[in-house]
Amino acid sequence: MATESWKERAQAKREAILALIPEEWRIKNPPIEKQVDVTGKYIQQYLTEREVEITETTADEIVKHTVTGRWSAEDVAKAFCHRAALAHQLVHCLHEIFFDAAIADAKALDEYYAKHKKPVGPLHGLPVSLKDQFHVKDVETTMGYVGWIGTFEGKIGTGKEKVFESEMVRELRNSGAVLYCKTSVPHTLMIGETVNNIIGLTHNPKNRSLSSGGSSGGEGALIGLRGSPVGFGTDIGGSIRIPAAFNGLYGIRPSVGRMPYEGMANSMDGQNSILSVVGPLATSVPSLRLVMKAILAQKPWLHDPLVHELPWRYEQEREILEITGAIGDASKVGKLAFGVLKTDGVVNPTPPIRRAIDIVVKAMKDLGHEIIEWTPPSHRHLHDEGLKSWVFDAGTDIKGAFSLSGEPYAKQIEFYKQLDKEFIGSEIAATNVKMRQLKKEYLDYWVSTEKSTSTGRPVDAIIAPLAPFPASRFTMYYYYGYSTWVNMLDYTSVVVPVTNVDKAIDKADADYKPVDDRDKNVYESYDPEIYDGAHVSLQLVGRRLQEEQMLAIAEYVGRSIGK
Amino acid sequence: MATESWKERAQAKREAILALIPEEWRIKNPPIEKQVDVTGKYIQQYLTEREVEITETTADEIVKHTVTGRWSAEDVAKAFCHRAALAHQLVHCLHEIFFDAAIADAKALDEYYAKHKKPVGPLHGLPVSLKDQFHVKDVETTMGYVGWIGTFEGKIGTGKEKVFESEMVRELRNSGAVLYCKTSVPHTLMIGETVNNIIGLTHNPKNRSLSSGGSSGGEGALIGLRGSPVGFGTDIGGSIRIPAAFNGLYGIRPSVGRMPYEGMANSMDGQNSILSVVGPLATSVPSLRLVMKAILAQKPWLHDPLVHELPWRYEQEREILEITGAIGDASKVGKLAFGVLKTDGVVNPTPPIRRAIDIVVKAMKDLGHEIIEWTPPSHRHLHDEGLKSWVFDAGTDIKGAFSLSGEPYAKQIEFYKQLDKEFIGSEIAATNVKMRQLKKEYLDYWVSTEKSTSTGRPVDAIIAPLAPFPASRFTMYYYYGYSTWVNMLDYTSVVVPVTNVDKAIDKADADYKPVDDRDKNVYESYDPEIYDGAHVSLQLVGRRLQEEQMLAIAEYVGRSIGK
Numbered sequence A, B: 001m002a003t004e005s006w007k008e009r010a011q012a013k014r015e016a017i018l019a020l021i022p023e024e025w026r027i028k029n030p031p032i033e034k035q036v037d038v039t040g041k042y043i044q045q046y047l048t049e050r051e052v053e054i055t056e057t058t059a060d061e062i063v064k065h066t067v068t069g070r071w072s073a074e075d076v077a078k079a080f081c082h083r084a085a086l087a088h089q090l091v092h093c094l095h096e097i098f099f100d101a102a103i104a105d106a107k108a109l110d111e112y113y114a115k116h117k118k119p120v121g122p123l124h125g126l127p128v129s130l131k132d133q134f135h136v137k138d139v140e141t142t143m144g145y146v147g148w149i150g151t152f153e154g155k156i157g158t159g160k161e162k163v164f165e166s167e168m169v170r171e172l173r174n175s176g177a178v179l180y181c182k183t184s185v186p187h188t189l190m191i192g193e194t195v196n197n198i199i200g201l202t203h204n205p206k207n208r209s210l211s212s213g214g215s216s217g218g219e220g221a222l223i224g225l226r227g228s229p230v231g232f233g234t235d236i237g238g239s240i241r242i243p244a245a246f247n248g249l250y251g252i253r254p255s256v257g258r259m260p261y262e263g264m265a266n267s268m269d270g271q272n273s274i275l276s277v278v279g280p281l282a283t284s285v286p287s288l289r290l291v292m293k294a295i296l297a298q299k300p301w302l303h304d305p306l307v308h309e310l311p312w313r314y315e316q317e318r319e320i321l322e323i324t325g326a327i328g329d330a331s332k333v334g335k336l337a338f339g340v341l342k343t344d345g346v347v348n349p350t351p352p353i354r355r356a357i358d359i360v361v362k363a364m365k366d367l368g369h370e371i372i373e374w375t376p377p378s379h380r381h382l383h384d385e386g387l388k389s390w391v392f393d394a395g396t397d398i399k400g401a402f403s404l405s406g407e408p409y410a411k412q413i414e415f416y417k418q419l420d421k422e423f424i425g426s427e428i429a430a431t432n433v434k435m436r437q438l439k440k441e442y443l444d445y446w447v448s449t450e451k452s453t454s455t456g457r458p459v460d461a462i463i464a465p466l467a468p469f470p471a472s473r474f475t476m477y478y479y480y481g482y483s484t485w486v487n488m489l490d491y492t493s494v495v496v497p498v499t500n501v502d503k504a505i506d507k508a509d510a511d512y513k514p515v516d517d518r519d520k521n522v523y524e525s526y527d528p529e530i531y532d533g534a535h536v537s538l539q540l541v542g543r544r545l546q547e548e549q550m551l552a553i554a555e556y557v558g559r560s561i562g563k
Helices: A006-019 A049-055 A059-066 A073-091 A099-116 A167-174 A217-224 A241-246 A285-297 A314-323 A351-366 A379-389 A396-403 A425-451 A481-489 A517-525 A547-560 B006-019 B049-055 B059-066 B073-091 B099-116 B167-174 B217-224 B241-246 B285-297 B314-323 B351-366 B379-389 B396-403 B425-451 B481-489 B517-525 B547-560
Strands: A094-097 A127-131 A178-183 A230-235 A250-253 A277-282 A337-340 A370-373 A461-465 A492-500 A535-542 B094-097 B127-131 B178-183 B230-235 B250-253 B277-282 B337-340 B370-373 B461-465 B492-500 B535-542
Touching: A006 A073, A006 A094, A049 A073, A059 A073, A059 A285, A073 A094, A073 A099, A073 A127, A073 A178, A073 A217, A094 A217, A099 A178, A127 A217, A167 A178, A167 A285, A178 A217, A217 A230, A217 A241, A217 A277, A230 A285, A241 A250, A241 A481, A241 A492, A241 A535, A250 A285, A250 A547, A277 A285, A285 A547, A314 A547, A337 A351, A351 A370, A351 A461, A351 A492, A351 A535, A351 A547, A379 A425, A379 A481, A396 B425, A425 A481, A425 B396, A425 B425, A481 A535, A492 A547, A535 A547, B006 B073, B006 B094, B049 B073, B059 B073, B059 B285, B073 B094, B073 B099, B073 B127, B073 B178, B073 B217, B094 B217, B099 B178, B127 B217, B167 B178, B167 B285, B178 B217, B217 B230, B217 B241, B217 B277, B230 B285, B241 B250, B241 B481, B241 B492, B241 B535, B250 B285, B250 B547, B277 B285, B285 B547, B314 B547, B337 B351, B351 B370, B351 B461, B351 B492, B351 B535, B351 B547, B379 B425, B379 B481, B425 B481, B481 B535, B492 B547, B535 B547
Parallel strands: A127 A178, A127 A230, A337 A370, A337 A461, B127 B178, B127 B230, B337 B370, B337 B461
Antiparallel strands: A094 A178, A230 A277, A250 A277, A250 A492, A461 A535, A492 A535, B094 B178, B230 B277, B250 B277, B250 B492, B461 B535, B492 B535
């Protein structure tokens, strides 16, 4: 083992993953240039009609069938295992496969149902995919590091290897979920694309010449191909929202303390200034709500010391439903007020993103809602200050993980190699003070919009780009500022799919004058020919801990634009 | 100014404070040995009957009179200004006096009431004292540092000097509170006693040979003398609870994110691993509840980015009221389950503390409640790990504050001088990980007590010492572990006064075998002759963010033991 090269270890692991796909589910992967888009009809060709029906049903609809016994958990599990197996072969989105365990669990759920005439919990028989930071018994967690193969987070002899499970895994099982695979991540987790030396690149299924995003890029690709109805990712700088946006999905970045992170693997664990959070990605808002409610029903605050005792707040949700006329009497129907961020002034969004903003703004205006220009305190400062927290340790944690195997760094995170000076206590404290001041300024601005709206309330949500481009081209993710400001402020954000690139409409601006080199790079990375068909998404941002409200708004906006 | 010595500057400030006390309120301060206890009849001799009536009314009762116009805000303000002036002369508890502004504000409140026939808010006309970390317009914030005199947090030319107000000050004013003084703290805030080079020592009014505690020691002494009905302190290692306990008061340490700390001065600002929190001290639980509800009614989460959007939760409170039969029908009456921590195994509590535990345990048992022995994971580890966070910067912040004037360090914090190596990013991260693991272990233990109780719930609260002694003797605060574990875990804790030292009962254990030198020091510091009459208090500890529940339990326990 010690004499094995990292290449051999990576290859063995890569082949071991593939070997877990049954022969009858093996397919040939066509060259990208021959088959750019592998979603829809392309992947359906390998599935039965029944499998397509099951896998193209949203999570919230699936459980309506499974908790009533109309669909067997086994059928549902098998259909998703099959489709996930196909997805992996087409876009490389899985790190761990445990279909056999899933099918056994599903059978046990069916037996439970047959015996007790009731479901185990609200997720009875629902397949849920997990980013490869969750520990699940009987399989590894590599997080894309070759050096983590055969270890527990890089360590051997901990007694936790293939035994320990993350807190949320326990809660998902308690709720009746069926776990069947873990999805790919970029090594370090600090890239908005998904690349590592074990599975290579994870491609965007809608357009395989583009990235599926990252760091929850395997989730994005898998759910984008309907190989999972709902899955959990994590987000420290955009890592749930980027793959959601790039794959035409809904995804929520909850605020810190809402969902249990306890017992998960992580990068730079213990960096406390900007915390990574865990949250779901899915094809519908009700799917996101379903799994969040199920987790909260398990009282995660009794098992994760960092989770706030905040059960699902129906009253927050109800307020939005009443304003939008979904429930309640006519007297309560009113306007929502949106802020619209067209640019952060650092890097300008590319044409399809600008069009998406116009679509959402027009839809909301047409429905009588209010839109004000969002002119907040500098996002540049938020971004610059936030980035510091990711280099407090000068890459010590990351270097340690790479040194276990000697494997090379992906180009995007090679800068960590150059860092050699850790921040000291007083510098970290100064960064924390500065961050708090920026949060205060931003909050003051938000609250001040009460004067600009006619609702008597500050803006309810911000309509904003999540990235300057619809998806990134490999190694061309030049700017993270559109996602990181939300992490810096610890705000709640929900990604909403809006449209798809149409090369006939979304032409490059011939006379665009870039702000600076970075902006120029972003601008030049947009090529309508390459991007044609790609998903175009936006985020709706609420203040801290407004998950219920923001999901309700996102659902309303999504429905209003026909998504 | 630059040529002035720190002594001259300190003396000038000390005299300026005294000079703000009107001639007619000046008294002679008797030598301590002549008058150990200056509470009750002693201080009353300088007050009118009406002033005694007003100042010995609890905050919650005061507002019943002031919000209905029965008592004028001016009368109430003047009575407390007078008594605070006396208190300061007897125990040195004030850093800033602004009686004139208070009386003017009170008159304005009376005019408002006369005109509108309604109060400004729920605290209409209630005097509220503030620890000298709050910024209040027109006065300074020295935090006990000579070098901060005439500055804004040690800096000059910020434009904030005597203009800027802390967020909670704004909210208190909005609620109708009358602000009139700021109370003493130990320089650095990192001592459980109150001593600095400006006002010297703050004495315990019940027993002036003992400390009033710290760091909110001025609050403790002032409220202990009824010079304030309710005041706000802060707590990073016990600083609200210690003065509350030492002065026979109720005091709550809320969890992080419940009350707004925005815009307050602090030590080691930006240290993010164990955050200081702000909370009230008062002579009754309803007083604490009153001010916390008033603050929450101001929606502090819209003005302090670190406050959670958690309005007052009546349902949490109601649950306890129903179980204890205070409201609701008989079917809901039940048992509370308490854990009792008799010792943390590191340092043993002195005899009066042990007796206080027996009193509370017996009272709860007699009322039919359940008591189980609390045998948690090591408190020693909690204490040791927690202490690290207070030296992350190797005292850089503190040294800077002292260097402004060249004043000497109090003996208790001289160790900061010796520190010369700041923690680096990866060390801080490792500490944070360790803390999270300890929190998880503790939470698991707590939840596991569900199996040991007959209530179907884990323990509702822990009955625990807050310090190993009833109050500390000056410079003899040898062990903070009984308060710091709560900060380390971010739990909610309410101090409850239980009894007073009785030298005839609370004798020293002649045959006590100390655990180690520290334990020996604590044991030897207890002298029944010196301690006779001192307040003896305990804390009731709940899990994170259980403020409503813990106040209800504390009120019930206090009432049950006749407090």
